[in-house]
Every structure is written in structure tokens, then in C-alpha cells.
Amino acid sequence: MSGVSSLAERLARPEIRALAPFDIADTGPDPDAILLDSNESPFAPLATTSAVNRYPESQPAALRARMAALYGVERENLWVTRGADDAIELLIRAFCRPGEDAVAYSSPTFTAYERFAAVQGARVLDVPLDDNFDLCVDALAEAIEADGKVKLVFVCSPANPTGNVVPPETIRALADRLPETIVVADEAYIEFADVESLSGEAATRENLVVLRTLSKAYGLAGARIGALVGHPDTVAMASRCSPFYPLPVPSIDAALAALAPSRRALHERRIAELLDERARLAAALENAPGVGSVRVDGGNFLFLEVADPDALADTLRSRAIRVRFRPQAAPGGVRLTVGTREENDAALAAFGVSGSGAGSPSRRAEVVRETKETRIALALDLDSDGPRRVDTGNAFFDHMLDQIAAHGGFALDLTCQGDLDVDAHHTVEDCAIALGEALRTALGDKRGIGRYGFALPMDEAEAKVLIDLSGRPYAKWEGDFSASHIGDYPTEMTAHIFRSLADSMKAAIHVEVEGDNDHHKTEGAFKAFGRALRQAIRLEGDTLPSTKGML
Numbered sequence: 001m002s003g004v005s006s007l008a009e010r011l012a013r014p015e016i017r018a019l020a021p022f023d024i025a026d027t028g029p030d031p032d033a034i035l036l037d038s039n040e041s042p043f044a045p046l047a048t049t050s051a052v053n054r055y056p057e058s059q060p061a062a063l064r065a066r067m068a069a070l071y072g073v074e075r076e077n078l079w080v081t082r083g084a085d086d087a088i089e090l091l092i093r094a095f096c097r098p099g100e101d102a103v104a105y106s107s108p109t110f111t112a113y114e115r116f117a118a119v120q121g122a123r124v125l126d127v128p129l130d131d132n133f134d135l136c137v138d139a140l141a142e143a144i145e146a147d148g149k150v151k152l153v154f155v156c157s158p159a160n161p162t163g164n165v166v167p168p169e170t171i172r173a174l175a176d177r178l179p180e181t182i183v184v185a186d187e188a189y190i191e192f193a194d195v196e197s198l199s200g201e202a203a204t205r206e207n208l209v210v211l212r213t214l215s216k217a218y219g220l221a222g223a224r225i226g227a228l229v230g231h232p233d234t235v236a237m238a239s240r241c242s243p244f245y246p247l248p249v250p251s252i253d254a255a256l257a258a259l260a261p262s263r264r265a266l267h268e269r270r271i272a273e274l275l276d277e278r279a280r281l282a283a284a285l286e287n288a289p290g291v292g293s294v295r296v297d298g299g300n301f302l303f304l305e306v307a308d309p310d311a312l313a314d315t316l317r318s319r320a321i322r323v324r325f326r327p328q329a330a331p332g333g334v335r336l337t338v339g340t341r342e343e344n345d346a347a348l349a350a351f352g353v354s355g356s357g358a359g360s361p362s363r364r365a366e367v368v369r370e371t372k373e374t375r376i377a378l379a380l381d382l383d384s385d386g387p388r389r390v391d392t393g394n395a396f397f398d399h400m401l402d403q404i405a406a407h408g409g410f411a412l413d414l415t416c417q418g419d420l421d422v423d424a425h426h427t428v429e430d431c432a433i434a435l436g437e438a439l440r441t442a443l444g445d446k447r448g449i450g451r452y453g454f455a456l457p458m459d460e461a462e463a464k465v466l467i468d469l470s471g472r473p474y475a476k477w478e479g480d481f482s483a484s485h486i487g488d489y490p491t492e493m494t495a496h497i498f499r500s501l502a503d504s505m506k507a508a509i510h511v512e513v514e515g516d517n518d519h520h521k522t523e524g525a526f527k528a529f530g531r532a533l534r535q536a537i538r539l540e541g542d543t544l545p546s547t548k549g550m551l
């Protein structure tokens, strides 16, 4: 019925009718596409999910407490929101009268500020960034003072889509200068930046609010969990605009699981990995044909200016790689999210360059293992000889696991929260299983690796370990101990550990120890295992060390 407006059009508020239709660049699901367009984490969340017959808590107490602890504030300083997007909307709804009050920001920036202001009918005061995409602080403050009705000023740092970090002292100075305006520091990407968060300060200042999210650094974009952090009065005021049950139970549970203390080290490691990849992408793209400038500062993304965006779009489409084109930010502007090493290699190839290390699959693995007795999060990288961080709560066992990684020559992050109040048995056994699983996963098809053994003396003691990464579990142990414990570590667990490793690695592991001192014998066995492993996992060409063609 062209020409006749619909009922919805006739009834809608004029300012809503004037908005562009909802349009998020989305070409539908394609399970094979490489998604470097939305600044998500390429890693699956470190989380599990749950039942939904009950309403959720309106404001989930446990998650609120855990996020408050994560951001270093008290519970009353934080409101858990449906992503940071929701926090933006709550603030604008709570503080801006339609047709009267204004929201300020500096474009190009995150589009949600403009959108939610329009929906609320709030005016917008845009004081553009300078040619380097930096904030013009004085101009912004002057414009806000002159307007007199700006309730909220959004400062995105690190900025989307350009990545520029606004120094915290600049944001602080803006808040000092504008005591009657709430400065909202959008820190959606702060985990990827080399600056301190303003969360702690927002807790005590009436006119400073910080937005945080689990979408970007914590791999939970699909769960929609973020937070508004600020003075208790500001938080309470914004929360009055919240729906009654905004957060789905599975999202709350996923966030709680992801934020378990045992997973902290893994998150840090993932972030470090993405930062390494960000640097690798930036260096490679500097030399890419048709790429004019490469900007990288604070986010999990890069901002490029390319000579021929249409040609790039064609190439990327043919390879099912998605990026975000941002012509409003700069002619030929492209925002490229940092993905996994493999995804980044695919992106670099599409840009006509190859990154250093391209082509060699990464030999990394993560294992998250949870039972009633233990919660384990483990990451390892066979092609990096550090860092090593082991924390199981049993000092001697930590030392033994560290020996395996140190002598094996690989990076290991392992955190275990186990039922040590019972005894060390479950912790020791489950860590061995998780380590074996991770080694097997990281080795992949085992192309290029060998079968090895190692023997070493340790003072009067001697330890010998043979490993065959055969795909068939078999454990053989020879040796005994005179004491029942070394510290809190039960000596009887040593044989058990190598059996668990053999099972979970699907490897034959033969261990022989002899000598007088239990400590020497035990440490010797772990060291020799690490040494044998170091040889076994070393890449030596690309053939399978088996005449069967598979291991």
C-alpha cells in the first residue's frame, strides 16, 4: 500500500519516525565466516550455562559482588547491565529530558550515544575529534559550558573505531572543569590498553561514571553483561530506569562462571595473546599494498585507511572475512578486529601480505575442567618457553608442575581451586589429567614430532623417563618412597600422576626412579619427564614419526 502511511508511522513519535531503520551490518549467519567486524573475542567463553524456569534476580547479587571486586569498587558503586549499551541507555533516560537536555560527545565515535539520545529525544552536542582522532578537550568543555544543558558527556577511551586512548588525567580534568555534568568514560576496551581504569575514582566522584563490559575481553558478547560504575547516588538513579528482570539466567551464570578466580590467569593470557597478535597484524599491514595508514593504540582492533575500500570489500567477501567499514570516520576507514592467529593470517593474506610466523599452526591449548572437587583452568603453548604460572594451592606440586614446563620448554598457566581441606589427592590427579589433555590437544596431529626418553641424576638419585606419543595410553612405574609425604604432597601420588598423564595424553610413559632421598627422586622424575617431553614435542620437519602414517 505505497503512499499510505502505516498505523505505526502515524502513531509513532516524530523523532522515532525520523530515525534510520535499525540496521546493524549483518549478512546473516555463516558458520565458516571469519568474523573480524564486531570486536568480539575470538575465544569461546570460559563458561557453562543453565536452567531457566525461575525468574532471575533483578540485580544478581553474586555477579554484582564479583564484578565489583573485578573492577575494584564496592557493590553499591556498580549496577550490572545488559551490556554497556544498556548502561548508556539507562543514563540517558535517567538524566536527559526530551527536547531540553543534551548529550555531548566527539565524533567519530561509538554510534550508540547518538542513537539512544535520539530515542530519548535528547539533543546532541558533537565537538569532533581533531585530525589525529584525539579529543579537543578545551573546545569540548567550552561548548558544554556554553550550552548549559548538557547532562552527560561521553568519552570513549580506548575509542571506537579509532583506538585512541584518552589519558585518564584528561578525563579527570574534564570532570574537574564540569562539576554539573556527568562525565561518562566508556572503557569497553580498557583491558587492551596500557592505562589504568577510572573505575575506582568513579566510585567516589559524583560526576564521573565508568562503563565496563564482559563482551570484549571476556568473550561474553552474546551473554550481554556489562556494568555501570559510579557514585552510589548516580548508580541508584540510573537503575530506576531498568526493566524488572533484564538479565537472563544463563547470562548471569555464564558471567559468574567466566569470572571464577580459577580462570583469571587464563583471561590474562588470552588478552596478552591478542595484544601480541595486534602488534603482529600492525607490523604486517604497514607493508600491505593499498593500506595508507595503520592505527593501533588501545583496543582489540586496528583502524586502517585503505585506498580502495570497494576492492577490499570484494576480496574480503570472496574469502568470507568480515570487517567493519567506517567511511564516516575517515575515507577508506576500516576497523579490523584482532582474531585468532589463524584468522589473522587469513585476513593478512586478503590484504596481500603474510605475517611473520604465518602458516605454522599454533600449538596452544586451553582446558577448563570442573568437578565438585576441583576447578581447573589451564593454558599452554608448546612454542613459547614462558611464562609459567602454576597455582594449585600445594606448593610442592606447583614446583613439580613448574619443573615439567621449565624442562619441557613450554609456557604453562595452571590454576586449580581444589578440595585441599580433604587432601591433595583430587587436586593432584585432576591437574595431571588436565595437563595431559592440554598436551594432547596442543600437539594436534603430531606432525613433525618424535618419540623420546631422558635420564638424569639428582645427587644420589636417578630418574629415567621414556615417552612414546603413540596414541595408546600405557603407564609403567618403577620406584618407591620411604616417606608418605613431602610437605603436603603425598608421595604415593607420583606414580598416579604419570598414569593419569599417560591416559589423558594417550601416550606410553615409562618412569623409573631410584635413590635414597624422596625429594630428589620425585623432582628427578618430573624433570626427566619435562626433558623427555621437550624432545618429543620439538618440531623437526613436517613428517609423522610413524610408518603407520598416523599416531
Ligand SMILES: *Cc1c(COP(=O)(O)O)cnc(C)c1O
Residues within 6 Å of the ligand: 039, 082, 083, 084, 085, 086, 110, 156, 159, 160, 186, 188, 212, 213, 214, 215, 221, 224, 225, 226
Ligand atoms: C562494544 C562497545 C560497547 C558495548 O558493549 P556491550 O556489548 O553492550 O557491553 C560500549 N562502548 C563501546 C565503545 C563499544 O565498542
